[in-house]
Amino acid sequence: MATADLNPGVITPSAPPGNGLLVLLAAMTPEQLDSVFAKLTVSFPGEELLIATPDAISEALPASAHPSFRIVAAPASNTAWTLIATDFVNAYQLAEKHEARAILVLGSESGSLSSFALRQLANAALGPTDLAVPCYDLPPHAGLVNSAILYPLTRALFASRVRFPLAVDLGFSLRMAKRLADAAQHFTAINQGETPLWPVNEATEAGFTIEQFDVGSHVQSSRPDFNTIFPLVIASLFSDIKAKAAFWQRFRPLSPAPIAIPMPPAPTIDTAADIAPMLSAFRLAYSNLHEIWSHVLSPNSLLMLKRLAATDAAAFRLSDNLWARIVYDFLLAYRLRTINRGHLLGALIPLYLAWVASHFNITASGANPEGHIEAVAAAFETEKTYMVSRWRWPDRFNP
Amino acid sequence: MQNILAVLLQLDPNQSSRSLFAGDTSIWHNMADALHQSLDRVLLLLIAVLPGILAFLVALAVFTLIGMAVSALLRRGLAAAKLDERLVDERGNSNWAPSTSPTALIARASFWGCVLLGLIIGVLAFDASYATTAILSSSLLPYLTRIVGAAVLLIAGTLIARFLARSVLIGAVNEQLQYARFLSLGIKWLVLVLTAAMVLEHLEIGGNIVGLAFGILFGGIVLTLALAVGLGSRDLVSRSLESRAEHPGQSSAPPPTAIADDSIRHF
Numbered sequence: 001m002a003t004a005d006l007n008p009g010v011i012t013p014s015a016p017p018g019n020g021l022l023v024l025l026a027a028m029t030p031e032q033l034d035s036v037f038a039k040l041t042v043s044f045p046g047e048e049l050l051i052a053t054p055d056a057i058s059e060a061l062p063a064s065a066h067p068s069f070r071i072v073a074a075p076a077s078n079t080a081w082t083l084i085a086t087d088f089v090n091a092y093q094l095a096e097k098h099e100a101r102a103i104l105v106l107g108s109e110s111g112s113l114s115s116f117a118l119r120q121l122a123n124a125a126l127g128p129t130d131l132a133v134p135c136y137d138l139p140p141h142a143g144l145v146n147s148a149i150l151y152p153l154t155r156a157l158f159a160s161r162v163r164f165p166l167a168v169d170l171g172f173s174l175r176m177a178k179r180l181a182d183a184a185q186h187f188t189a190i191n192q193g194e195t196p197l198w199p200v201n202e203a204t205e206a207g208f209t210i211e212q213f214d215v216g217s218h219v220q221s222s223r224p225d226f227n228t229i230f231p232l233v234i235a236s237l238f239s240d241i242k243a244k245a246a247f248w249q250r251f252r253p254l255s256p257a258p259i260a261i262p263m264p265p266a267p268t269i270d271t272a273a274d275i276a277p278m279l280s281a282f283r284l285a286y287s288n289l290h291e292i293w294s295h296v297l298s299p300n301s302l303l304m305l306k307r308l309a310a311t312d313a314a315a316f317r318l319s320d321n322l323w324a325r326i327v328y329d330f331l332l333a334y335r336l337r338t339i340n341r342g343h344l345l346g347a348l349i350p351l352y353l354a355w356v357a358s359h360f361n362i363t364a365s366g367a368n369p370e371g372h373i374e375a376v377a378a379a380f381e382t383e384k385t386y387m388v389s390r391w392r393w394p395d396r397f398n399p
Numbered sequence: 400m401q402n403i404l405a406v407l408l409q410l411d412p413n414q415s416s417r418s419l420f421a422g423d424t425s426i427w428h429n430m431a432d433a434l435h436q437s438l439d440r441v442l443l444l445l446i447a448v449l450p451g452i453l454a455f456l457v458a459l460a461v462f463t464l465i466g467m468a469v470s471a472l473l474r475r476g477l478a479a480a481k482l483d484e485r486l487v488d489e490r491g492n493s494n495w496a497p498s499t500s501p502t503a504l505i506a507r508a509s510f511w512g513c514v515l516l517g518l519i520i521g522v523l524a525f526d527a528s529y530a531t532t533a534i535l536s537s538s539l540l541p542y543l544t545r546i547v548g549a550a551v552l553l554i555a556g557t558l559i560a561r562f563l564a565r566s567v568l569i570g571a572v573n574e575q576l577q578y579a580r581f582l583s584l585g586i587k588w589l590v591l592v593l594t595a596a597m598v599l600e601h602l603e604i605g606g607n608i609v610g611l612a613f614g615i616l617f618g619g620i621v622l623t624l625a626l627a628v629g630l631g632s633r634d635l636v637s638r639s640l641e642s643r644a645e646h647p648g649q650s651s652a653p654p655p656t657a658i659a660d661d662s663i664r665h666f
Contacts, residue, residue, distance in 0.1 A: 081666060138664075139664075141663045141664065142663075142664040143664065143666070144663070144664070144665045145665050145666055146666075224666060226665050226666075227573050227574075229666060230665070233666075274663060277575070280575065281572075281573075281575050284572055284575060284577065284579070285572050285573075288568060288572050288579050288580050289568070289569065289572055292565070292568075292569070339565075340562065340565070342566070343565050343566065343569055346569035346570065346573060347569055349573050350572065350573070356665075
């Protein structure tokens with residue numbers, strides 16, 4: 001029997017879930033909720049599932065629709081596009097309250113994932129794996145920030161091949177949940193509960209096991225404002241890297257690729273129309289932000305950017321090593337507070353758009369997008385020695 | 400000739416010439432006296448002021464040296480006591496840049512504290528070197544404090560102007576506004592003009608003229624910016640109005656950073 005928690009003021013005694021799994025859902029529309037429930041019904045046939053959702057007290061949730069689900073109320077999250085510190089604190093508290101052994105966190109668009117994928121994530125979290133992460137099959141021109149910065153940095157510094165370090169759907173064990181909750185307390189204590197957390201970095205530092213699963217395509221209907229979200233995400237990642245400096249400065253071998261990364265075909269779209277606004281943004285930024293970039297980047301990088309600004313759109317190529325050094329220089333400037341951090345990350349946006357334009361040009365010439373992203377990640381690994389030496393001796397070279 | 404004049408004026412000619420000569424001598428003598436007296440007054444004033452100035456400079460120099468010594472001692476002592484390592488958070492991570500570690504901050508604060516103390520002592524010594532009834536001392540000290548306040552205002556205003564200019568520049572560039580640098584300069588000069596007017600008013604210089612000039616200048620800069628933004632965005636506004644007229648149900652035109660193709664997703 002489904003037991004929807006219709007009286008939030010009454011505390012009912014909590015029983016552990018049948019299989020030890022707590023499924024924590026993000027705030028969803030009724031259609032999204034129906035889709036997720038349908039997938040969970042297929043993924044866990046006949047099993048009693050404990051589901052925590054902010055919509056538990058909604059009248060749209062009939063108790064008899066899913067008799068094998070035990071639905072409880074969960075605090076609503078203010079952010080839909082990623083998991084934030086408050087989400088991990090809530091997840092751990094709910095898991096402790098209901099004596100769950102593992103947690104499966106699903107975002108608002110998790111209804112687009114396959115039932116098999118949901119089952120895989122859950123089984124891994126219930127089993128020996130501490131952190132089960134999805135590998136989404138995205139279109140070639142999606143997840144570009146992840147391809148340009150998040151994945152290469154995480155791979156180079158934390159020796160992790162997780163393709164999407166900031167996934168919104170995760171499975172993790174109770175001890176991983178505790179570790180994430182402890183890390184999140186650091187932010188919630190200073191009223192920064194909406195800061196994203198980096199579960200892959202936490203698991204790697206703690207020596208926990210991580211497993212990645214191919215979950216198929218992921219549909220994202222929301223389109224967060226880029227100029228607002230980009231500095232937030234990058235600042236969070238840079239802060240996390242700064243906090244774990246003692247860990248990633250040591251050499252660690254890269255974990256072997258557990259699954260074959262899906263290789264989508266090269267796109268057949270009008271590249272020139274796509275990259276024109278990005279190139280104009282980069283050229284405008286070069287003429288106006290050159291003085292700010294000179295505080296952060298090396299003279300060699302500035303010279304290469306100068307040549308790039310004069311390059312034609314068709315021949316525009318931002319080399320992988322240059323991009324890696326640019327990101328590392330910005331990371332160092334973030335740590336040293338060379339300029340105001342808000343200004344620093346705002347100044348990175350045009351350079352990122354230049355990388356995107358270059359990426360589109362490279363893929364339009366026939367190269368595989370995923371192959372190029374792997375090459376970028378490899379460049380980040382190669383330039384790691386440059387990064388470590390500047391991190392340890394920041395006064396030896398300052399632009 | 401003198402005799403004729405003396406007769407006409409019924410003066411003893413010898414007496415008039417003697418008095419004229421004596422008058423010349425007294426004029427020069429009086430002039431010399433006046434000059435001597437003014438020179439004496441100036442020298443007296445300098446003699447009165449110089450010890451105060453010297454006392455101020457000596458106090459400032461001595462306390463600066465003391466500050467440097469205290470700062471160096473504190474830096475060595477705190478480094479030996481590993482204060483920075485002890486003040487990490489419970490996760491064992493340090494959240495400060497090397498140039499702003501607690502040791503550096505404490506050392507820097509102690510140095511500037513000593514300099515400030517030297518400044519205060521120097522100003523008090525400068526004031527004590529005057530008689531209490533002297534006009535100069537009763538007006539100089541309050542004005543010195545106003546000068547310090549004006550200096551603080553100027554520094555704060557300059558820093559705020561630079562910060563705002565950079566914020567506006569980066570924001571405008573990311574919104575792909577072609578007049579980003581112009582906008583940034585306008586904001587910077589607005590804040591600097593405001594700061595200058597506040598400083599002059601604080602120093603009680605210029606009176607109403609400063610306020611009037613500031614109003615005219617500030618208004619002129621704002622009008623220039625408004626015209627530049629309005630004229631520069633004329634095409635954008637007309638296109639937006641045309642599209643609204645053609646498609647009344649649709650939302651307004653996308654911002655400049657929107658990419659045409661919906662398949663491009665940065666996140």
